Amino acid sequence: MTVRDLWLTGGTVVDATGRDPFRADLRVSGGRIAEVVEVDPTTRPADRRGPGTAVEDVTGATVVPGFVDAHAHVGILRLHGQAALPAPVQAALVFDVLADSLAQGFTTLRDLGGVDGGLVEALRRGLVPGPRLLPSGQIISQTGGHGDLRGTAVDPRRDADPCRSGQNPGTGAPGLTLPMLLVDGADAATRAAREQFHRGATQIKVFATGGLLSHGDPIEAPQLTEAELRAVVDVAEDRGSYVTAHAHSPRGLQRAVRAGARCIEHATLVDEETVALMAASGTSAVATLTVSEVLRVDPASLGAGPVDPGDAARLRESAARAVDLLERYGVRLGCGSDLIGERQHRRGWEVALHARLSGAATALERATRVNAEICGIADEVGTLQVGKLADVAVLDGDPLAHPDLLMTARPRLVLQAGAVVARAGEVVR
Ligand SMILES: [Zn+2]
Incomplete structure (x- = not known):
């Protein structure tokens, strides 16, 4: 399997640093978060496709740390x-x-x-x-x-x-x-x-x-x-x-x-x-x-x-x-x-x-x-910041407005150290 960069595009990011949610595209490279690019939702989304680059469109979803x-x-x-x-x-x-x-x-x-x-x-x-x-x-x-x-x-x-x-x-x-x-x-x-x-x-x-x-x-x-x-x-x-x-x-x-x-x-x-x-x-x-x-x-x-x-x-x-x-x-x-x-x-x-x-x-x-x-692992995981391991959960809907969805729904996508490990509530084997 070739290691490729992965973009998560169109999502609302809750980075768990205490900052309010914001729209951003995330680039994952080498298992880590390589870029968090804030996006103006009123403009046309950037095309992140490219050679050696995979894109997951998570428009409408909320991106949180694993x-x-x-x-x-x-x-x-x-x-x-x-x-x-x-x-x-x-x-x-x-x-x-x-x-x-x-x-x-x-x-x-x-x-x-x-x-x-x-x-x-x-x-x-x-x-x-x-x-x-x-x-x-x-x-x-x-x-x-x-x-x-x-x-x-x-x-x-x-x-x-x-x-x-x-x-x-x-x-x-x-x-x-x-x-x-x-x-x-x-x-x-x-x-x-x-x-x-x-x-x-x-x-x-x-x-x-x-x-x-x-x-x-x-x-x-x-x-x-x-x-x-x-x-x-x-x-x-x-x-x-x-x-x-x-x-x-x-x-x-x-x-x-x-x-x-x-x-x-x-x-x-x-x-x-x-x-x-x-x-x-x-x-x-x-x-x-x-x-x-x-x-x-x-x-x-x-x-x-x-x-x-x-x-x-x-x-x-x-x-x-x-x-x-x-x-x-x-x-x-x-x-x-x-x-x-x-x-x-x-x-x-x-x-x-x-x-x-x-x-x-x-x-x-x-x-x-x-x-x-x-x-004791906060230097590696726990927030969505550049340099951290790309442990990410992508949740349908807005868990800040409707936290009870965490009782009923599973993430649509889960990354662990940059690899897609689960999709639609099922582990990717
Ligand atoms: Zn116990």
Whole structure:
């Protein structure tokens, strides 16, 4: 295949730098954005055709940066019982989730627990289509914490050495997906974090409070001691990386921030004191609104049992309050779907749900530039600026006026590093 320049012509560009939308033609060359040529819509469009140059006419469409999901779990197909699926079946399902994410316009996923560098290598070699993937490996949890999926009647001797891959309570297929790793004590935490980097993690995820879809660990309870958290942070900082902590409630969240976590996931039950601490420490937050909405409309898709509608409603109200508080204190706020399951086709919901709380322009920037900043890749992706990798989604209609279209429609065209990877909602193979 000859490498050619590609023009996207006639579109309205939302470049995610904070600038208002403008009409421009984009030239892509060598995988990067080579030119953004502003166009006066009242004049005749320039003819961009030429030898060695392809043109995609996207008149009437909106051109945005490829989306970044800052909280994905492509390898978690079921919360319980995933190990009962043969490894090849799990692999096929994970590959399908990856390809489908691309078709939804998501060109980068930060995976917050489950998959490791093996999957990244499959993508890098071009064996399967999928977004740029930033894996965390296994989520580090304490025994009896949010990551302890064992039943209460488990034989503890079977998990005598929880750091040995394949013998921990996370279900999955070793080498493909292993969601959780239980640690107790700072030494175990150090080793667990080192293990994840060895297996290709780009950041470390820890559980610092209880959670929702688990039993036996109250959401208010802090998890992991400050010494355990610091041990993980030390390993990450030595690697030039960082720790992000699942934390809903103030005590555990504040402990994680004090221990040096650079990012907080969910942050659903934060109070002013906690948010002030985050702002003062420069800690980022990733709000995850899709999961509570899916709990409302389709809990079965998450493999969750029936959910008390009152609980789901309270969760949504808390999340909305948290977003408001984080915004008011100027905490850098990204967004992540936190989807799990065999079909993860609702990543775009996160953008639409943030638009309802914060406005569409802010939501689009969160899902592109801000998430790229949080992931530490903002020099390469996240905005449509000359020199950046050409990760682009072309949306029919105007997502700023009608953000809900991100819940119902897929991009007409998706570019990843300049290559057309999806068209009309289907991956180009
Ligand atoms: Zn998650």
